[in-house]
Amino acid sequence: MSLKFLMPLALAAAAITAAPAQAQEAAAPGPTDFDFNRDTVTVGAGGVYLSDYEGSNDYRFTAAPGAVGSIKGYGFIIAGNRFSVDLIRDKPGPVWDVQAGPIGVVNFNRSSLKSIDDPRVRALGKVDTAIELGGYVGIGKTGVITSDYDQLAATVSYRHDVAGAHDSGIWQPSVSYLTPLSTKMAVALFASAEHAGRGYATTYFSVSPTQTLASGLPTYNARSGWKNYSLGGLYTYALTGDLLHGFKIVAGGTYVRMLNGFADSPLVSVAGSRNQWLGAVGLAYTF
Template identity: 80%
Template structure:
């Protein structure tokens, strides 16, 4: 299951909309969102759990797609925020101060990278012939800063983060840098939308493991021999919308839907796994249901 490679951000986005209030800078019961009454306790503990169906590629760079389930959770307890997004977990170890409009973020991040670890999920026989790759355990950290009350209301939020993670399981034994920019705004007490952009810079070990083709693999698959180097791997653009079915964005059931476009770059896009067997253009769609406590 290539969730970490093709869609690591997607499950997190599916549950991100309620998070605007976890870090919002307005006091409780303070007016309206988009002209509607909002009685939100913005500093209370809150946890959202949910699940989504995600439509994504068979492997990173593939042009074959399939559906897969993705669990997720996001919350803030005593000012400490966390996000579980399928195979990706992060924790903000800097507590959010009540009433603060600036949010400084820093903490650990971990990803279980399932890219090409199962041949049953890959349709293309040429890529299956390359053999499976061991599961990578990528651990690291991130730093960032966010600001509420930026453009549309006292509740919208713009944040910028940079993360680094390194494989500690020996699958690709290299690191990935990922800068991201996110913007979230509520449209009412029941609806919110978000957009984001990110990019990934991967080490040579990652490029060799997932995008190179050895002479032996050429004989088995028919794909040309290729030696991929590290560098900027991709950029991603995406967005989502959420609507509360019961209660509001801070309590009750909500439906969420979103999608991303990813463009494979440089040696990664030129790899035969992408340029011949797959596509530089990577799409993802997701729809799910969540509940906020």
């Protein structure tokens, strides 16, 4: 599994660092105590527990960097192997927020045999690194349920491999909800799904007759379709300062369920599992 599943965590973290907290504790600061227009940039790194490849039942630890921020109202996210930029300027306060911009993913799935424990999957051979570029559109609302500062957003993205690794596209709708619990603490929930093209299915989930002889896995011809859905959550706590400045700890997890012909692939049904998990914990600093 590639680090692209860090994206929901990064999206939630971006919302957390961009939104002032409506405190629920005594003597909490009011809205006028925050500079809504102040630029913020958060940088950090963390440890990630994830599967060896997309669909694997073997797991490993790795490190991943990240950065999120808003400069002059324009947001950006760098999370491991993924980046995105919101080219529509945000407005402060409880308003509707239209989102649109470029997105890119460097897909390392099965590009290194050293990171794969299962000898049958290693025998299939490595896959070239994919460079997936595209864009996204979405809409969000600040001030929805719990306060003037909770956020609900829905987006749809599309990216296509331009490096010739799988030479196909991935559609990804997603929805996320964030609510601050105090000036130091916030939680987020998110859900998404992915629809992958024929090239993606063939590259990562098919098994050719030649590969069957090498690996012992049954021959399989994967097709395009809905590949998975994912559900996750994130928690952040400011160790110094508050959510808008200082050190903070961020922890989260994602459950991914493989679907349809992707789940029926021998890489999943024989050598792996339909159920995929990701956990991450890290330290970040907001300027």
